Amino acid sequence: MDKKSALIFGFNKYAFEIVQNVKDTYQEVFLYSNNKNDLEDETYDAEYFDLSDDWSSIENSIDTESSVVFCVLADSAENIFLTISLREYFPKLSIIAIASNKENATKLSLAGANKVIPVVETTADIITNILQLPISNKVLHSILFEENDLKIAQIKIDEHCNIKDEEILSIDWSRYKGIIVLSLMHEDMKSEFIYSSKAKNHILTSGDTLVVVGYKNDIQEFRKYIRNRE
Amino acid sequence: MIKRLIIDGAYYLQTSKAYQAKKVFFYNLLENNQYKYKKYVDIFMVTLIFISVAVLIREVKHEVPDYLRFFSSYVVSIIFFIEYILRLWINSSVTSIIVQQADHNSFLSQDLSLFKVLKKILYVKLKYIFSIRAIIDLLAVLPFFHELRLLRVFILFRIFKLFRYARSFQMLIGVLQSKKFEFITLGVFASIVIFVSSILIYVMEANNTSSAINTLFEAVYWSIVTISTVGYGDVTPVTTEGRVVAMLVITAGIAVLAFTTSLVVSAFTEKLDEIKEVKTIEDINKLKRFYLVCGYESVAKEVTRKLLLQDSDIIVLDIDPLRIENARNDGLTVLPYDPGSIESYKKLNIDIKKQVKAILCLREDDVQNVYTALTVRSLDKDIFILSLLINDVNRKKLLFAGINNLVYPQELVGLMTKEFIGKPVAFEVIHELRSESNNVNIAEIAVTERIVENYPIVGEFGNKNFRVIILGVYKHTSDRFLFNPIDSTFLEVGDYIIAIGYDVFIKEFENHLDTKAKNG
Numbered sequence: 018m019d020k021k022s023a024l025i026f027g028f029n030k031y032a033f034e035i036v037q038n039v040k041d042t043y044q045e046v047f048l049y050s051n052n053k054n055d056l057e058d059e060t061y062d063a064e065y066f067d068l069s070d071d072w073s074s075i076e077n078s079i080d081t082e083s084s085v086v087f088c089v090l091a092d093s094a095e096n097i098f099l100t101i102s103l104r105e106y107f108p109k110l111s112i113i114a115i116a117s118n119k120e121n122a123t124k125l126s127l128a129g130a131n132k133v134i135p136v137v138e139t140t141a142d143i144i145t146n147i148l149q150l151p152i153s154n155k156v157l158h159s160i161l162f163e164e165n166d167l168k169i170a171q172i173k174i175d176e177h178c179n180i181k182d183e184e185i186l187s188i189d190w191s192r193y194k195g196i197i198v199l200s201l202m203h204e205d206m207k208s209e210f211i212y213s214s215k216a217k218n219h220i221l222t223s224g225d226t227l228v229v230v231g232y233k234n235d236i237q238e239f240r241k242y243i244r245n246r247e
Numbered sequence: 248m249i250k251r252l253i254i255d256g257a258y259y260l261q262t263s264k265a266y267q268a269k270k271v272f273f274y275n276l277l278e279n280n281q282y283k284y285k286k287y288v289d290i291f292m293v294t295l296i297f298i299s300v301a302v303l304i305r306e307v308k309h310e311v312p313d314y315l316r317f318f319s320s321y322v323v324s325i326i327f328f329i330e331y332i333l334r335l336w337i338n339s340s341v342t343s344i345i346v347q348q349a350d351h352n353s354f355l356s357q358d359l360s361l362f363k364v365l366k367k368i369l370y371v372k373l374k375y376i377f378s379i380r381a382i383i384d385l386l387a388v389l390p391f392f393h394e395l396r397l398l399r400v401f402i403l404f405r406i407f408k409l410f411r412y413a414r415s416f417q418m419l420i421g422v423l424q425s426k427k428f429e430f431i432t433l434g435v436f437a438s439i440v441i442f443v444s445s446i447l448i449y450v451m452e453a454n455n456t457s458s459a460i461n462t463l464f465e466a467v468y469w470s471i472v473t474i475s476t477v478g479y480g481d482v483t484p485v486t487t488e489g490r491v492v493a494m495l496v497i498t499a500g501i502a503v504l505a506f507t508t509s510l511v512v513s514a515f516t517e518k519l520d521e522i523k524e525v526k527t528i529e530d531i532n533k534l535k536r537f538y539l540v541c542g543y544e545s546v547a548k549e550v551t552r553k554l555l556l557q558d559s560d561i562i563v564l565d566i567d568p569l570r571i572e573n574a575r576n577d578g579l580t581v582l583p584y585d586p587g588s589i590e591s592y593k594k595l596n597i598d599i600k601k602q603v604k605a606i607l608c609l610r611e612d613d614v615q616n617v618y619t620a621l622t623v624r625s626l627d628k629d630i631f632i633l634s635l636l637i638n639d640v641n642r643k644k645l646l647f648a649g650i651n652n653l654v655y656p657q658e659l660v661g662l663m664t665k666e667f668i669g670k671p672v673a674f675e676v677i678h679e680l681r682s683e684s685n686n687v688n689i690a691e692i693a694v695t696e697r698i699v700e701n702y703p704i705v706g707e708f709g710n711k712n713f714r715v716i717i718l719g720v721y722k723h724t725s726d727r728f729l730f731n732p733i734d735s736t737f738l739e740v741g742d743y744i745i746a747i748g749y750d751v752f753i754k755e756f757e758n759h760l761d762t763k764a765k766n767g
Contacts, residue, residue: 030638030639030657031657031660031661033657034660035660035661035664038662038665039665039668042665042668089660113664113667118545132671134660134664136659136660137545137546137656139656139663140549140635140656141546141549141550141553143654143659143681144550144607144633145550145553145554145557147633147652148604148605148607148633149554149557149559150689150690152691152721152728152745153691153718154681155728156718156719156728156730157677160677161662161666161674162662162666167730169670169676169677171670171672195731196731197731199676199716199747202672226672228673228676230718230730230731231730232730
C-alpha cells in the first residue's frame, strides 16, 4: 500500500460505507462536507470545504501525491465540479468518483477521475448476476469481498521473474497446480484474458501483471516459484 | 321417499370428485379462455359453422353430395345439440341448489319443499335458455329438420355462434354495450325521424301518379334509404313538398350518421386501455417463465435492459403514470397495477410458482419494497424475492418480510473501493467478468445425464482446446464449490461447471460436452 491518506468528499451513506471499508487500510481518513450542519454530527467527524478553488488547507496538511480522494457528493453536477477542481489543482492525485448513470460517468472521466464507479450499472450487474448466475456470483463475491482462503491476486512480472521472456502459450500453466491464471495486464495497461486469441502470442515482459485466483498458500508458492530464477 | 332420494343424490353428486372433475373439465373446455385446450374446441366449432354455410351456398345453384348434406344437417346439428346440453349443464348447478336448500331447511328444522327447489332450478335454467346466446345455440341446431325447407335458413344462425368463439367479437359487443343508453337514444331519434318522414312523404307523394312512392312500405323504404345517406335513387320524391321532406330527412340523416360515428369512436377510445390490458394479460398467461419487476426506477431500468439482452421475459408492475410511460418507451410489458396489492396478482391471473422466476422489488423506497414483499409472500411462500435496500437501518425489516436477497448499493460501493485500492487490476478483471461490456464471460453449465455419460470426470473435458478455463465445479449434493478441481473429480447430475472464456468458445465447449455420445 503506497497511499497513506484517504480523503472522502461527501457526507452521505456512500461516504460512511467507504469510511468503514478503508479506515483500516489508510493511516489517515478525512471526511469533508460542503454543508456546515454536518460538522455537528457526533458519529462522523467532518471538515468543511466549499467548491471554490481554495485547496490550500488540504495542500498544507496532506501529501496529496500519496493520497486517494473519493468524490461521492450526492449532487452529480457538484461531484463533477469537485472532480474537475481537484484535478486542476492536484494533477497527480488518485481520484475515485461515483456516478449515478453512464452519462455522468463519462463526464467524471473527462473531468479527470482515475476510476468511476457507475452505481446504478454496478448494482444492476450484481442483481443480474444473482438472478442468472447465482453460483458464480457467490463464488466471485466470496473471492473478492469475504474473508476466506480463496483469493484473487495480482502478480507483477519483474526482471528476476522465472517466466519473463516466455511466450504465454508456451508456458504449461498446469505446472502451477492450485492456481488459475485468469488474466494478463500488459505494461501499456491493456488487460487480456489469458486464453484470449490476442494474448496467446504475447511474450511476458517486465511490467506485465498476472491476475491469479487460488488459495492463499498456493498463491504464495506461485509468487515464490516465479521469482526464484536464481 | 322421493324427496330423500333427491337429497341423497344431490349430496352424492356434490361430493363426488369424479362428477365435479367432469363438470370442471367441460366448463374449462367451453367457457374458460385460459384453458389451453379450449382454443382447439373453438377452432373445431368454427370449422363446422363454415362447412354448414359453404354447403348452404353451394346448394343454391348446384347439387350437393348426399354425404355432405347429411354431415351439415345431422352430424353438425347433433354436435351443436350436445354442446347446447353441455352448456345448459355447466351453466348452473342443480345439485348445489338442492344441497343449499336442504341445508337451509335442516338448519331451520323444516321439511324440504320440492316445489321451492324446482322453482329455483327452473328459474336459473330458464334464465339461461332464454338468453340470446342460448337461443342462437338452439336455432343453430334446427337445421337438423332440414326436410322443412324453411328451417334450412336457420343454418345462418350458426354464423351468430361465431360470436361465442371469437373473443374479439365479444369485446366489440362489450364496448358497444358500454354506450347502451346513447345507442337507445339514437335509435329512438332515428325511428321517430323515419316514422314522421315516411308518413309525410306518403301524404305528399302517394296521390301523385308520376311518383314512385305509392304505398306506405315504399315510403318507409325511401325514408330508411335516405336517412342512412345510402340514397339508391330508385324511389325519389317528385313533388316540391316531397322534396322539402327529403331535404329534412337528408339533414337528419347526416346528424344520425355523425352521432353514430362519434358514439362508436368514443366507446372504443374509452375502452382502448382496458382492451389493451386484457390482451396483455392474455399474452402474459401464455408465458412460461418470467421475471416480475415491481417498480420501474433507475436500477430497474438497467436490470431489465440487461435481462432483456439475455432473452428473459419481463413483466413490470407499477402504478405511477410517468414510470409506466418510461417502461413502455423502453419496450417493456407493463401493467398499471399496484405491486403491493393482492388484487393486482388476482387480476394478473398467473401461477406465481410455475410462471414467475423471481420477484424483483426495485422501488427506491424500502417501505414500498417491504409492502410488495409481504404481499407476494402471502401468496407464495417459496418464490425467490430480491429487493433493493436503500437505507441500511431497514435491512432487518426487509429480511423479516421474507426477502431472500438484498442488494445495498452503498455497501457495494464501499466494498468495491476497498478492493479497488488494494488490487486494481484483479478487481477490474472480476468486474469485466460480471459486466456485459466484455465478450469474456463467466458461465454456469448445468451437468446433465448426457454430460455425465460423455465426460464422467473433469480431466476428460478437453476445455483447454476450447480456450475455456474451468474455475470450479459446484457439487449440488454437498453444496460445495470445488475450485480448480483435479482431473479425477467425478461429476454428478445437478452439478454446475463454472467456466470462464469468450462467449463463442464457451458455447462451442458446451456443444462439445453434449455431442460426444452423438458421435460415438
